[in-house]
Amino acid sequence: MLHITMIGSGAIGVGVLELLENDPQLCVDAVIVPEASQELVRQRLAGFRKAPAVLTALPAEARPDLLVECAGHRAIEQHVLPALARGIPCLVVSVGALSEPGLVERLEAAAELGGTRIELLPGAIGGIDALSAAKVGGLESVLYTGRKPARAWLGTPGEQVCDLEHLGEATVIFEGSAREAARLYPKNANVAATLSLAGLGLDRTLVRLIADPHSHENVHQVEASGAFGGFELTLRGKPLAANPKTSALTVYSVVRALGNHAHAISI
Numbered sequence: 001m002l003h004i005t006m007i008g009s010g011a012i013g014v015g016v017l018e019l020l021e022n023d024p025q026l027c028v029d030a031v032i033v034p035e036a037s038q039e040l041v042r043q044r045l046a047g048f049r050k051a052p053a054v055l056t057a058l059p060a061e062a063r064p065d066l067l068v069e070c071a072g073h074r075a076i077e078q079h080v081l082p083a084l085a086r087g088i089p090c091l092v093v094s095v096g097a098l099s100e101p102g103l104v105e106r107l108e109a110a111a112e113l114g115g116t117r118i119e120l121l122p123g124a125i126g127g128i129d130a131l132s133a134a135k136v137g138g139l140e141s142v143l144y145t146g147r148k149p150a151r152a153w154l155g156t157p158g159e160q161v162c163d164l165e166h167l168g169e170a171t172v173i174f175e176g177s178a179r180e181a182a183r184l185y186p187k188n189a190n191v192a193a194t195l196s197l198a199g200l201g202l203d204r205t206l207v208r209l210i211a212d213p214h215s216h217e218n219v220h221q222v223e224a225s226g227a228f229g230g231f232e233l234t235l236r237g238k239p240l241a242a243n244p245k246t247s248a249l250t251v252y253s254v255v256r257a258l259g260n261h262a263h264a265i266s267i
Ligand SMILES: NC(=O)C1=CN([C@@H]2O[C@H](COP(=O)(O)OP(=O)(O)OC[C@H]3O[C@@H](n4cnc5c(N)ncnc54)[C@H](O)[C@@H]3O)[C@@H](O)[C@H]2O)C=CC1
Pocket: 007, 008, 009, 010, 011, 012, 013, 032, 033, 034, 037, 041, 070, 071, 072, 073, 074, 075, 078, 079, 093, 094, 095, 096, 121, 122, 123, 124, 125, 187, 190, 191, 194, 242, 243, 245, 246, 247, 250
């Protein structure tokens, strides 16, 4: 039985807890959320058969087998870095946070200090295995296109490009490097950052973001070419009802990764 502590308990976290409730090999003993969310999270988890403890930080004596982050960029700084330094292996979904200059190096240093590892989860995107294998032989180009319902871009600089509430047709709201995409669209930067880290890096991975009033899905497209040949991927992700900016596949990606740590065969 693997004992897990989870950081965050929002759309992804609760989805993961629901799917793990009946897994005899995995147990989420505790969730860590900010003080201000404690009451809401306790209410959310009240219906669970084995409700995890709700904490604000990892206790000094705690030694979970795994720490899984499903919380947000600040949680990496607050919880993941110190846990790595204490030797606790961490799984991370807020991969967009790693676009911040120096954070990858700090995570590597903390993991080295603790003699442990950090695993970046594919989340809402697929094909990361192929892309990172292709990198070994040499990649020439990677283009990522992210298409979401127009309203999913509210509260982003996309608001200055077009009238998102009254959009008639699909509109490109951003074209540039993954680094620039992460700076301007930090809450939508996870897929672009994951593709960059697996492939050509933040400066050479090209990103195009589209607001589409006719779309009800988060559509992720990747075109890559290199010494291996080429691949094109279209992933039409269904949004989670609890947070339409997040694709349901992200929840399944966390459950898969945790299962791979617990089960005899990993795939
Ligand atoms: N890699 C990928 O493909 C994807 C990654 N994500 C990322 O996953 C994260 C979670 O997404 P959702 O569950 O949809 O968000 P959400 O907003 O529904 O839930 C976030 C949860 O984290 C907690 N939280 C916030 N700041 C925290 C902190 N500093 N320490 C501990 N807990 C904290 C909140 O109280 C809440 O329980 C976000 O950072 C999002 O960007 C989301 C979708 C895809």
